Every structure is written in C-alpha cells, then in structure tokens.
Amino acid sequence: MRDKLAIKALTTLQGTPITDVEGRLRGRLKDIAVGTGADAGRVAGLVLKTRNGLEVVPAKELRWTPSGALELRPEATLRELKGDENFILLRQDLLDRQIIDVHGRKVVRVNDVDLQWFTTGNVEDLRVSEVETGLRGALRRLLAGTMPKRTIEALVRKIPARVIPWQFVDMIEVDPARRVKLRIEHERLAQLHPSDIADILENLAPAEREAVLTTLDEEVAAEALEEVDPRLQKSLVEALDSETAAGIVEEMDPSAAADLLAELPDERSEAILEEMDPEERQEVEELLEFREDSAAGRMTTEYIAVAHTATVGDAIQALREFDGDPETVTEIYLIEENDTLKGVVPLARLVLARPETRLSVLTEPHFISVQGDAHQNEVAELFDKYNLRALPVVNGAGKLVGAIEADHVIAFLRGSH
Known part of the structure; x- marks a missing residue:
C-alpha cells in the first residue's frame, strides 16, 4: 500500500532538526537535493548543516518522526557535499529563479517548493509535488523565523495558492560555470506554438533566452524567432556563435532571414552567411540586395x-x-x-x-x-x-x-x- 503523507513546503522544512536513533542532534536541514533526468522530482538526499560543514545523506536513510523531526536510520551515512553531484539543490538552484510554466505557457518566479512524502511499508520516498509562484510562498519565506512555523502555515493557508505541478516545470540553465549542470528536457516546450515560445523568450533575462533558444530544435527555434520583436530578434542572434545562428537562420523563411541579417553589422551578417549551406545562402543573399521597404524586400522565394x-x-x-x-x-x-x-x-x-x-x-x-x-x-x-x-x-x-x-x-x- 502506497500512502501519501502531508505536503510540506521547502521553507517550512528548512532548519528541521535531524537526530540519530538515540535522539542526539546531528544537524539541521539546509537544502534538498533532487534528481534529474529519469529521477526528476525524486529527492536524492538531504543536505545537513553539521559541525563538519555541509553534509548530504540519502533520503532513504531518513525517517519522519511523530514529533516533527527527521531521524537518521541506523545504517545512515553522512558524506561531505563536494559540489560535483548531478542533482538540483532546491534552495540554491530553484528559489527565486525564473522557470518556464509549460502548462501555462509563461515565465514565472519560484517563491517556494512543495514536497510530499510517500510511504511503502517502512520505506519513505520524498518527492517534489509542485512549485509555488504566488503570494503564499513569498509570505511564508518573509515570515520565516519571526513566529512558530505552525502559526505561519495557518496564516498563509488563508491565501489562495498559485502552484505549478512539477511535471509542467522546465528549468533554465543560465551559467555553464554553476556548480550544478541542469539536465533540461525541452520536448514539451518545443510542442508549444511558436508565438507562445516567443512570448516566453521575451519575458526571460538575456542569458536565459539564449539558453532556451539553443536547446530547441533548429526548426522550432527558427519559427519562434520569426515571432519575436525585431529588436530582440537581433540581440538574440548576436549572442549566438555564427555556426549556431546559421543553423537557425537556415530554417527561417528566406525573407525573414534576410530582414534579420540586414539589421546586423555587416561583419556579423557575413560570418553567419559563410556558415550557411550554399543553397539557402544564395536565396538570402539575393533578397539582401533589395530595399527592405520594397515588395522584393518583403517577399519570400519559397513558393510553389x-x-x-x-x-x-x-x-x-x-x-x-x-x-x-x-x-x-x-x-x-x-x-x-x-x-x-x-x-x-x-x-x-x-x-x-x-x-x-x-x-x-x-x-x-x-x-x-x-x-x-x-x-x-x-x-x-x-x-x-x-x-x-x-x-x-x-x-x-x-x-x-x-x-x-x-x-x-x-x-x-x-x-x-
């Protein structure tokens, strides 16, 4: 029998005391490590702040006690958090970050994360259930430490929840130098209408726009780019390397591609053209010869x-x-x-x-x-x-x-x- 236990917010869980089986305090909960890829959403381990620094313990080696504390199982082992693990730290990597709500086709900011325990026999399994994007999560974090957690939870429950189920969340990798390499699955994003993807791109920070655009299939990226405001379109392409930009521009309508390249500095435009396949390059170069405000400057050479x-x-x-x-x-x-x-x-x-x-x-x-x-x-x-x-x-x-x-x-x- 698989039973669900109560949903708990990350903010509420932070600072929870963690003891051993004899009741001795071993540390307090600092962060939660969540798996990626096939294990996406499953809590891989809990990060403890101990006398030795930050240590991580597998979630299966912990159990939730009736008193509201977390207890290490007898076989539990703590190891140093080195920073090269392949998982996401919810507090460090997700709170206050912009994410893509694939279901709602928009960009939102994470205010809190809700988790849920499952139990099968004596084995407990902790998973991310949803992401909070509304006032409830923001207020919970604002009040943290000012009053008992139960009092805070009673207050915030009066506020309507704004949440996104975890399966509808796409995260964005913005900085290759970050400690965690996020494994992003963008299949659902690619299924959105190009206009919806364009809206998402326009609401992201510059580095995040580039990260999303380069993870999309070139054809999907091209369709989305055609829907983006021309000024943003230009800045997006300027941020890409010439080879990547050429792959996307090749998939654009020749007329739209020519309009875009005409807005770029000559040196940049030529570098992209050099990376394009000869046939597509010739079509675009012919269109570049026409005035942008003329019929020929507005036409496409893709017709039957x-x-x-x-x-x-x-x-x-x-x-x-x-x-x-x-x-x-x-x-x-x-x-x-x-x-x-x-x-x-x-x-x-x-x-x-x-x-x-x-x-x-x-x-x-x-x-x-x-x-x-x-x-x-x-x-x-x-x-x-x-x-x-x-x-x-x-x-x-x-x-x-x-x-x-x-x-x-x-x-x-x-x-x-």
Missing part, C-alpha cells in the same frame, strides 16, 4: 510554381515535394518556360477538382501581381483592397521572382505603429 499546362495531380505532387512550410501555401502559381507568371490558382480549388483537371481552368479570372520595386505601402494597399491571401512579385519582364504572404504584411504594419 508549376507549368501553366499542369494538372491538379501535378500541383498536389509539387505540394508533397515542397521544401518550405506547407502551412504558408495558399495558392499555386502557373508559369511559362521563361518563368513568366500566367495564372494563380487558390489552393482551396484543388480540393474538389479531379487530378486530371487542367489548372488553367481553375485560375483566378483577374489575378493581381506587383513589381519588385514597388513600395511596401503599395503592397499593403493591394492586400487591403483585394483581400489577398498572398501576392506574387514579378520583375519588369513579368517573370515570377517571389511571393508576399499576408503574415509579412501584418509584420510590416505592426512594426510601423
């Missing part, structure tokens, strides 16, 4: 174009082979051999058409395009006037050179206010 004689089946195959983000595709462009734009087919029209249907019969009767040197204000006016989903960009000879997506226009309008 097929021959004007192609069928619906051909378009679907092109969609399957598309290397860019398929969620950004809203229309298929029809071109002649010299890449001259001949028609635009909304993606929705492919759904009901037979595979053998010619795309030319599904085209918009009057499609809109824009010259690459057109000002971005003209682009915004076209999107507004014709309620466009995307806008093809052509050169002076009518050759298709790119496409502007609605998101690009929204980003421009947002930045202009």
Whole structure:
C-alpha cells in the first residue's frame, strides 16, 4: 500500500532538526537535493548543516518522526557535499529563479517548493509535488523565523495558492560555470506554438533566452524567432556563435532571414552567411540586395510554381515535394518556360477538382501581381483592397521572382505603429 503523507513546503522544512536513533542532534536541514533526468522530482538526499560543514545523506536513510523531526536510520551515512553531484539543490538552484510554466505557457518566479512524502511499508520516498509562484510562498519565506512555523502555515493557508505541478516545470540553465549542470528536457516546450515560445523568450533575462533558444530544435527555434520583436530578434542572434545562428537562420523563411541579417553589422551578417549551406545562402543573399521597404524586400522565394499546362495531380505532387512550410501555401502559381507568371490558382480549388483537371481552368479570372520595386505601402494597399491571401512579385519582364504572404504584411504594419 502506497500512502501519501502531508505536503510540506521547502521553507517550512528548512532548519528541521535531524537526530540519530538515540535522539542526539546531528544537524539541521539546509537544502534538498533532487534528481534529474529519469529521477526528476525524486529527492536524492538531504543536505545537513553539521559541525563538519555541509553534509548530504540519502533520503532513504531518513525517517519522519511523530514529533516533527527527521531521524537518521541506523545504517545512515553522512558524506561531505563536494559540489560535483548531478542533482538540483532546491534552495540554491530553484528559489527565486525564473522557470518556464509549460502548462501555462509563461515565465514565472519560484517563491517556494512543495514536497510530499510517500510511504511503502517502512520505506519513505520524498518527492517534489509542485512549485509555488504566488503570494503564499513569498509570505511564508518573509515570515520565516519571526513566529512558530505552525502559526505561519495557518496564516498563509488563508491565501489562495498559485502552484505549478512539477511535471509542467522546465528549468533554465543560465551559467555553464554553476556548480550544478541542469539536465533540461525541452520536448514539451518545443510542442508549444511558436508565438507562445516567443512570448516566453521575451519575458526571460538575456542569458536565459539564449539558453532556451539553443536547446530547441533548429526548426522550432527558427519559427519562434520569426515571432519575436525585431529588436530582440537581433540581440538574440548576436549572442549566438555564427555556426549556431546559421543553423537557425537556415530554417527561417528566406525573407525573414534576410530582414534579420540586414539589421546586423555587416561583419556579423557575413560570418553567419559563410556558415550557411550554399543553397539557402544564395536565396538570402539575393533578397539582401533589395530595399527592405520594397515588395522584393518583403517577399519570400519559397513558393510553389508549376507549368501553366499542369494538372491538379501535378500541383498536389509539387505540394508533397515542397521544401518550405506547407502551412504558408495558399495558392499555386502557373508559369511559362521563361518563368513568366500566367495564372494563380487558390489552393482551396484543388480540393474538389479531379487530378486530371487542367489548372488553367481553375485560375483566378483577374489575378493581381506587383513589381519588385514597388513600395511596401503599395503592397499593403493591394492586400487591403483585394483581400489577398498572398501576392506574387514579378520583375519588369513579368517573370515570377517571389511571393508576399499576408503574415509579412501584418509584420510590416505592426512594426510601423
């Protein structure tokens, strides 16, 4: 039978006397060591302040006494806390730190940590149950030492709890020189929407932003970076080494990548471009040649174009082979051999058409395009006037050179206010 014992806060546990089986005081609880990785949340040991300094004892070698003290089991052994152990110290490494609440999709500060004892027969198992982020934890710590612990607990219980279950907490490693190497699991963070990750990044301190960004998959990091405020976007990339930055920039939309690199000092931008794969580098370099406030400066080179004689089946195959983000595709462009734009087919029209249907019969009767040197204000006016989903960009000879997506226009309008 596995029974739960009462939840106790870290602040309340601190200073708890620890005795041996004969009742002699051996020390007082200073901190709690928690496992990482597969043992995440399980208390590995308790740190005691003794006459010999800081010593640690495995949690399984302690038991909770009815009087509210902790008692060492007969076989218990204390060893010196050296600082190279692979665990987290709750008081030292977690209190007052910023953490990511994955469930709430936000950044919060830790005011206290709640732990819970479990017992199976004669074996007791202590685990972290939740993290306190509200006033209750802050007040408990503020009042610590000023009155009996029971009185403090009676007071703070009247305050609504704001807690995060431990399984929804992601910690951030901010300083490689710290005593503890935190093993961070960011799979849950990577599953959040890029906009949510961007919000989290914007609410972190600079070093923590870099730590989070570099632990994400490059594709996820790129999607999040595109959602971040341009000024913060620039500072984030400047903090990364060129190779890491290049890996993330390669996964960005070419237009967004070009806009970002254009904001960096020339030397830094060139260093990142040199680390990029040749194909992605060429696309971005071509976009860098255009004025940022022009249609060409706002366009992406990731679009789907097929021959004007192609069928619906051909378009679907092109969609399957598309290397860019398929969620950004809203229309298929029809071109002649010299890449001259001949028609635009909304993606929705492919759904009901037979595979053998010619795309030319599904085209918009009057499609809109824009010259690459057109000002971005003209682009915004076209999107507004014709309620466009995307806008093809052509050169002076009518050759298709790119496409502007609605998101690009929204980003421009947002930045202009």
